[in-house]
Amino acid sequence: MKTVRLTMAQALVRFLENQYIEVDGEQSRFVRGVFIIPGHGNVVGLGQALSQEAKHLEIWHGQNEQGMAQAAVAFAKQMKRKQICVATSSVGPGAANMVTACGTATANNIPLLVLPGDVYACRQPDPVLQQVEQTNNLSISTNDAFKAVCRYWDRIVRPEQLMSAMISAFRVLTDPANTGAVCIAMPQDVEGEAYDYPESFFKKRVWRLERRPATEAALADAAEVIKKAKRPILVCGGGVRYSEAHEEFRAFAEATGIPFGETQAGKSAIEWTHPLNLGGLGVTGCSAANDIAKKADVVIGVGTRYTDFTTASKWLFKDTCKFVNINVSEFQALKMDAVPVVADAKDALPRLLAKLDGYKAPYTTEVSAAREKWAKELERLDHITFEDKKSWKPIINDANADSAKRFAKDLDAGLCQTTVLGAINAMMSEGDVAIGAAGSLPGDMQRMWRPTGIDCYNMEYGYSTMGYEIAGALGVKLAIGDKREVYAMCGDGSFNMLHGELVTAVMERKKINICLFDNASFGCINNLQVGHGNVTLCTELRYRSKDGLFGDFLNIDYAKVAEGYGCKSYSIRTMEELAAAFEDAKKVKDRPVLFDIKVLPKTMTDGYGSWWRVGDTEVSERPENLAAYQDHLDHVRDARKY
Missing domain, CATH: 3.40.50.1220 (TPP-binding domain)
Known part of the structure; x- marks a missing residue:
């Protein structure tokens, strides 16, 4: 048997280079590239290996470990699981940041390979920087947190273990019935240790996507x-x-x-x-x-x-x-x-x-x-205006109109969310992809969105991960190329949580379009909060007043934030400004675009005869809570038991 002496990290990269997938007789490379934030735990061993061994793999510089891994999830989702990207991080907080993205991948049955650095297998320098010591078990590290959100998990404590680990990893990554996130933890000392690997381990390996037949x-x-x-x-x-x-x-x-x-x-x-x-x-x-x-x-x-x-x-x-x-x-x-x-x-x-x-x-x-019947309602949703009270209901009613009026005053804004969404949809071109994930927009989009073609809707709603939208837009762009546009529908809450991959998009000169719906709140959760009898609590972005966070709404200039990163940005408060911005943005070719759109709270779609079970309160001083709990019991009585 012929062998080649390589470090574990070098062998890992060489293996990734030679993995293919076959679908209905057509073969293609299964691993497109690697998102990396170099740090303590992956910068030396794996970093050297990528520099030496990566021939076909593309390398992208991420900004936030969760963000780059979410981009990889969106990429694989858009590619219908026929190609993946890898995400690698340092030990400790860098690794922990990717746990959320692994949850996103596994909840949605999307293949994702993460390679977090790990603490030393030899334990000689323990405790090392960023190590969490568990006094009852010194083999535990931050990377054990991945076990709950991954379909397969392994830790390479000897370089020869890489071979069986990667076969198991790719078994899961290419299994449509059992795919999701895969974590291969890499102790940083083992990354640099060498082994005489069989050359056969690095030969072209084709993973066939078998179509399971029905009996x-x-x-x-x-x-x-x-x-x-x-x-x-x-x-x-x-x-x-x-x-x-x-x-x-x-x-x-x-x-x-x-x-x-x-x-x-x-x-x-x-x-x-x-x-x-x-x-x-x-x-x-x-x-x-x-x-x-x-x-x-x-x-x-x-x-x-x-x-x-x-x-x-x-x-x-x-x-x-x-x-x-x-x-x-x-x-x-x-x-x-x-x-x-x-x-x-x-x-x-x-x-x-x-x-x-x-x-x-x-x-x-x-x-x-x-x-x-729905077409008529869709027509109404497309044309709601704040000035025409007849068009409000059931989106805005007298009980919740106050927050919309206060927002309109504080931000000098008057656009309604459904109207803006319908207009954006109409202005997009055939084949353009829409992406979303969290807040009230997924509900509006599942109801209202008219896709511009087949497979042009990339919604992450298995995990409903706030922050997926912008990172995901980058992943989609890498998947579809430059001939088509991608538009991320993103609330201000999601933007504030995670938007660092805008910088990666700038670095890569990738045009992604961020449609930021700013209603200065977690509007979806505020609806859930007050709709079940509670008072508003930390779901609106307001200045603190003497009574709490009930002052003026924050007027954040997100357009300036994006402009500071190097994006083309637009501030939008009227439908005329929206139309003009979209037309002008079509001229942009090599950088991200952000539309900072101020939309009134409470102007999203309604429930349309559905019910969602949440943990209503059985005992409360508020009669509104008790009424919500009774409604909860009525629905539970009529629901299927399994």
Whole structure:
């Protein structure tokens, strides 16, 4: 056996260089590049290895460890999990910063490889800088925190362990049923230690994405349930996009006449104009999908995890409703007490359709009527103005109009969020990608957003990570290239939490468009707070007054912040300024753009017949809390139990 002597870090980089994935007979490199913030724990060993061994891998200089790892998540999501980026950090706080991004990846079933530096395996210099000592177990380091948010975790304490660890890591990264974050912790002394690695370890290795076929028995069971359905509905989940089963899903829906609702991950698999597309489903869904879902007797979920937002905390569907689930994951396929079809959607849907013997859902005008009703509401949402009180309700009502009026005075602003969102959507070009993650915008977008093409909607709502938006926009841009634009819909809360990758975008001369909706609050959580009987507490950005944080709203000039980084920026308070800024921004080619848009609080969309279970208060001095708790009990009584 021929060997080559390399350090562990050099062997790691050489291995990454030679990993490929094969999908339906087509091979491509699986690892695009590495995001790095060099520091104590990765700057010497891995840094030297990247300089020496990286031939095809691109290297990007991150600004915040969480941010660069979130960019890697968004990249892999946009690439439909067929290519990944790696994120590497120092020990201690640098490593801990990536834990959140790993949660994002694993919650959304997106492959992410993180390589945090670690404390010394030999322990001779302990305690080292940034080491947290656990007196009961000296083998524990910050990197043990990754275990709860990763699908696979390993620590390389001897250089030869790298070989088995990386095979296991890539097994998970390329497994559609079990993918997520993978953490390979690297003690900094081991990074520089050498071993005689077999040359075969570095040969081109092809990981084949196998399409798991459905069994005949499972398809027969599913067909038996569907053929008895009187009011069936399909759920288009992220698995439709990741398995590239777009046409198979469309053909199934059209042949059977079964309408479909979309999850956040499934949105844009099928064009929004399709006559069977009911739009967003669940807590952040629209009236069309929710009205049909409430009366459904059979739900056919394709590639969905059935989060509480999709099922409205299991309240949306009747207790007598039956479920058929098509999913590559057995764990997901068994949810909702379903008839499981554990299979790839691209394989299962045509074969299931063949077993339905020409079944046609007995709908008459219900689907078209639901779509027409929603189209009228969508038209209203596109044209709400603060001046026209008739257009407020149900978005702004008399009870919460005061904060909107105060904001309008303090910031000299009067734009409504839904109106701005609709206008941005209309001004984007075909193929442009929209990205979002947290706050009230994901709800508005799942309901209102009309994607500009197929797979042009990148919403992270499994973990709903504030700060994903800007970092994610960079990841999407790396995935789609310079011929198309990416627009991040970002609240001021998310911007304040994490926007350092704007600097990386400037360094890389990448144009990403940040649409910053500034309502000087965590508007979504404020709605949740006061809507369940509580007083406003730390959910608005106000100056402190003698009574607490109830003074004037903060008027932050985010345009100047972005301009200071080297971005092109615009301050927007009118629809005319918005239109002019978008037209002018099209001339920008080589740097990020930020639109600082002041939007009134409480001007987001409403619930449209959904319910979300939260921890309401059973005992309180406030009657509003007790009323909310009674409403909670009423909904729990009607919700499915599993």
